Amino acid sequence: MYDFNGRALVMTGANGGISRAIAVEFHACGANMVLTDLNEQALRDFARELDPSGERIAVAKVDVTQSAEADAAARLCNERFGGIDFLVTSAGHFPKSPTRDMTDEEWHRIIAINLDGTFYISRAVMPYLREGSAMVHVASLAGHAGVIWHSHYGAAKGGVLAFARSLAKELAPRTRVNCVSPGIIDTPMVRAIMESDGDTWLANTLLKRMGEPREVATVVSFLCSDGAGFLTGETIHINGGLYIAS
Ligand SMILES: NC(=O)c1ccc[n+]([C@@H]2O[C@H](COP(=O)([O-])OP(=O)(O)OC[C@H]3O[C@@H](n4cnc5c(N)ncnc54)[C@H](O)[C@@H]3O)[C@@H](O)[C@H]2O)c1
Numbered sequence: 001m002y003d004f005n006g007r008a009l010v011m012t013g014a015n016g017g018i019s020r021a022i023a024v025e026f027h028a029c030g031a032n033m034v035l036t037d038l039n040e041q042a043l044r045d046f047a048r049e050l051d052p053s054g055e056r057i058a059v060a061k062v063d064v065t066q067s068a069e070a071d072a073a074a075r076l077c078n079e080r081f082g083g084i085d086f087l088v089t090s091a092g093h094f095p096k097s098p099t100r101d102m103t104d105e106e107w108h109r110i111i112a113i114n115l116d117g118t119f120y121i122s123r124a125v126m127p128y129l130r131e132g133s134a135m136v137h138v139a140s141l142a143g144h145a146g147v148i149w150h151s152h153y154g155a156a157k158g159g160v161l162a163f164a165r166s167l168a169k170e171l172a173p174r175t176r177v178n179c180v181s182p183g184i185i186d187t188p189m190v191r192a193i194m195e196s197d198g199d200t201w202l203a204n205t206l207l208k209r210m211g212e213p214r215e216v217a218t219v220v221s222f223l224c225s226d227g228a229g230f231l232t233g234e235t236i237h238i239n240g241g242l243y244i245a246s
Contacts, residue, residue: 001028001029002029002221002222002224002225002226002227003029003030004026004029004030004031004085004086004221004224004225005029005030005031006030006032007030007031007032007085007086008031008032008033008034008077008080008081008082008083008084008085008086009026009031009032009033009034009084009085009086009087009088009224010033010034010036010073010074010077010084010086010087010088010121010125011023011033011034011035011036011087011088011089011090012036012037012062012064012070012073012088012089012090012091012117012121013036013037013064013089013090013091013092013138014035014036014037014043014090015035015037015038015039015042015043015046016037016090016091016092016187016188016189017185017186017187017188017189017213018090018138018182018185018187018213018216018217019035019037019088019090020046020213021212021213021214021216021217022088022090022213022216022217022220022221023035023046023047023050023057024050024214024217025214025217025218025220025221026086026221026224027050027051027056027057029221031056031085031086032056032057032080032081033056033057033058034057034058034059034060034073034076034077034080034081035047035057035058035059035060036059036060036061036062036069036073037061037062037091038061038062038063038091040059040060040061043059044059047059058076058077058080060072060073060076062121064089064091064113064116064117064118064120064121065109065112065113065116065117065120066120067120067123067124070117070120070121070123070124071120071124073121073124074121074124074125074127074128077125077128078127078128083128083129083130084125084128084129084130084133085129085130085132085133085134085224086133086134086135086136086224087121087122087125087129087133087134087135087136088135088136088137088138088220088224089117089118089121089122089135089136089137089138089160090138091113091114091117092113092114092138092140092153092189093109093110093113093114093153094150094153094189094190095110095150095153096149096150096192096193097110097149097150097151097152098149099149099151099152102151102152106152107152110152110153110156111152111155111156111159113156114153114156114157114159114160115155115156115157115159115160115163118137118160118163119163122135122137122163122167126171129171129174129175131174132174133174133175133176134175134176134177134178134223134224134228135164135167135171135175135176135177135178136178136179136180136220136223136224137160137161137163137164137177137178137179137180138179138180138182138216138220139157139160139161139164139179139180139181139235140153140154140157140181140182141181141182141183141237141239141242141243142154142157142158143156143157143158143159143160143161143181144158144161144181144237144243144245145243147193157181160179161179161181161235164177164178164179164233164235165177165233168232168233169233172232176223176228176229176231176232177232177233178223178228178231178232178233178234178235178236179234179235179236180216180219180220180223180235180236180237180238181235181236181237181238181239182211182216182238182239183205183211183237183238183239183240183242183243184201184202184205184210184211184239184240184242185210185211185212185213185215185216185238186210186211186212186213187213190210194210201242204242205239205240205241205242206240206241206242207240207241208240209240210240211238211239211240215238216238219236219238223236
């Protein structure tokens with residue numbers, strides 16, 4: 001357990017399965033947080049359970065495709081907690097769409113959520129990032145290996161990986177920037193592909209199970225901690241051996 005007392009996290013997509021686990025982890029480490037998501041009411045209910053006093057968690061509705069909403073969330077964190085130490089970009093959307101039939105609108109929507117959204121909130125927090133700060137972008141196995149019927153998502157996540165490497169160069173030495181690339185993690189996002197192809201995914205995963213959201217959260221907190229103080233521009237794969245990167 002790391003000591004994040006007095007430090008402040010901004011997170012997108014915070015009502016998601018992985019993001020909730022990250023919020024629980026950072027709360028236990030003592031961090032203050034601005035949690036954001038499209039689904040504001042569900043997020044408020046979750047935040048109230050985690051921090052009934054509301055002293056350490058502020059909630060904001062942010063559609064990551066809207067840069068003004070990202071800007072407002074960054075300002076809120078600065079006003080409430082005096083600056084920003086950590087950014088975790090975790091909003092994502094993963095609909096099935098064979099490329100031959102994919103509409104322009106479907107393509108642009110998925111790029112907007114997964115890639116534009118990462119850019120907007122990263123730019124928004126920059127004026128407020130404190131010395132020793134860290135960003136963790138939640139990318140995906142799809143950005144490295146591809147996933148059938150999800151080319152828009154794979155392209156967006158590949159873009160996130162490349163974007164993060166460039167940011168690491170721009171923001172050093174004040175801020176470290178890293179990615180995590182989950183494989184199959186047990187959240188609502190993968191329910192459809194597990195229903196259709198779950199046996200194949202698990203057969204190809206060396207550890208023969210889905211990952212737990214908590215197993216992503218602990219890696220994200222490590223990347224934000226002093227334990228990862230010399231680690232920037234990197235990606236950590238969390239996939240139980242589904243894909244072994246060189
Ligand atoms: N679950 C997996 O197996 C897996 C694998 C690889 C990568 N990921 C990535 O992990 C992250 C978290 O995913 P999860 O599995 O917890 O999924 P999830 O579906 O549980 O959560 C996704 C969250 O993103 C939010 N969101 C969607 N569109 C948004 C928008 N326009 N603006 C703001 N919020 C929006 C949703 O409301 C939801 O709370 C995503 O970036 C996803 O791509 C997940």
